[in-house]
Amino acid sequence: MRIFISGDGESGTHLAKLLSAENQDVIIMGNDEARLGNLDARYNMITAEGNPLSVTDLRRAGADSADLFVAVNRRAPVNITACQLAKMLGALSTVARVDAGEFLKPPTSDFFNSTGVDTLLFPELLAAYEVRMALKVNWAKSWFELHEGQLTVLGVKLDACSPLAGIQLKDLVQAKRIFHVAAIKRGRQTIIPRGSDYLLAGDIVYLVTTPEGLPGMPARCGRTQAKVKRVMIAGGDKFTRVLVRELSHDYSITVVEPDRTLCRRIAELGCDVNIVNADYRNIEVLRDENLDSMDAFLAFSGSTETNIVSSMVAREFGVRIIMADIEDIQYIAEAESLNIDKVINKKLITSSHILRHVLGRDVSTTQVLSLEDAEVAEIVVAEGARVTLKHVKDLKLSRSMTIAGLIRGGSGVLVDGNTLIRPGDHVVVVCLNGHLHAIERLFG
Secondary structure: OEEEEEOOOHHHHHHHHHHHHOOOEEEEEEOOHHHHHHHHHHOOOEEEEOOOOOHHHHHHHOHHHOOEEEEOOOOHHHHHHHHHHHHHHOOOEEEEEOOOHHHHOOOHHHHHHHOOOOEEEOHHHHHHHHHHHHHHOOOOOEEEEEOOOOEEEEEEEOOOOOOOOOOEHHHOOOOOOOEEEEEEEEOOEEEOOOOOOEOOOOOEEEEEEOOOOHHHHHHHHOOOOOOOOEEEEEOOOHHHHHHHHHHOOOOEEEEEOOOHHHHHHHHOOOOOOEEEOOOOOOHHHHHHOOHHHOOEEEEOOOOHHHHHHHHHHHHHOOOOEEEEEOOOHHHHHHHHHOOOOEEEOHHHHHHHHHHHHHHOOOHHHOEEEEOOOEEEEEEEOOOOOHHHOOOHHHOOOOOOEEEEEEEEOOEEEEOOOOOOOOOOOEEEEEEEOOOHHHHHHHHO
16 A cells, blocks of 8 residues: 655654555655655655645645555644645545544534535544543553454453463463453564463453453453542643543543643633643642542643652552553553553554555555554454464464454354355454455455
8 A cells, every 4th residue: 555644753753664564555745854864864755745735745745645644744724725735646545644623513514514624633633542441441552442342352461460460371271262362562562362362461462352251351451440430630731631521521630731721721621621730740739639549540641751750659649540641652561661551652543544544445444553563453354364264273373463352243252273264354454564365365
């Protein structure tokens, strides 16, 4: 697939690297000569300097022949206009990152769809949905539902007391098989496991289960659900404002923010929230605002380093549920090792939604969850696909991927070696970064 990325900021470069690793034909256009030069020298992609609002620059860079045009420049109007121009030039599909929920609501969204913008992504809103789910199901580190929960992919960190810790997978006998171990995150390494692998304390284990198996999963993993009523948020930027709108009806929220202007913007939302104009790095302030009585602490200051330190302070105060916005991907493993319960990374969330366009002709039937160095993808099996010709045990899958489950006839089914996949099945595949192209060959 020929993919054109307009915007060479952090999101654009992350997406370009990810798609290049997947052997996609990537073009990235921006204005930072040094950054583009570095990308050109180190990665298999085409770079171009240019203005995303210039038809001449877009055509010269190759936007007219793009199968997918993605605009992730800093300003939403630039992204929308760039998509409209690219579609006019001949791009087959377009995606624009926006910075406000109003863009997603009819009739505004309908107008943009009719003028060449096929998909609108608001990363802060997508991240807010993930935070909401993490508060609701707080015994798991990640939660990914398919077909209204017919299959669930969940990530759980094992401690020394977990019943699963120390078990070799070939010895994991289930009288009635209710879950599949799809991946193991161990430090910076993600492992697609086989029977010879062990589950160790400290691992983050990604499991796939059905509705029947779900109720027993917390106990099997050695985890318990916490009741959450009181939530403190450190930071008051745009992401927090989106969160306040999404969460204030269900939780008692305190926001701590040193910038008076940002505090005023939160107050203007008209939500029932306690706003504290003070420095969230000041321990005395946190003590005065009863941090020790909070059920959850969300470190969303906009600074990865500050969020990590704030999370450690909240843990010392005894807060049970800790979440942090870690936008620098290289720090995610460190954050998880410090016992932060949930890491939010808007670049990974955004790339998940864009990868759906790469894997599925019909984006509405394709889902992708991006992990730090792996992907969980739901793919509809095409008629005559290679994966339908043999039982799973005879497909000779590489160690870079596993088939974890499928949905057939509206019901979730766990996959084993004797499973024969059929056309029309919705199959859940877990693979390491750089191997989605192999999935395309198997399932296309």
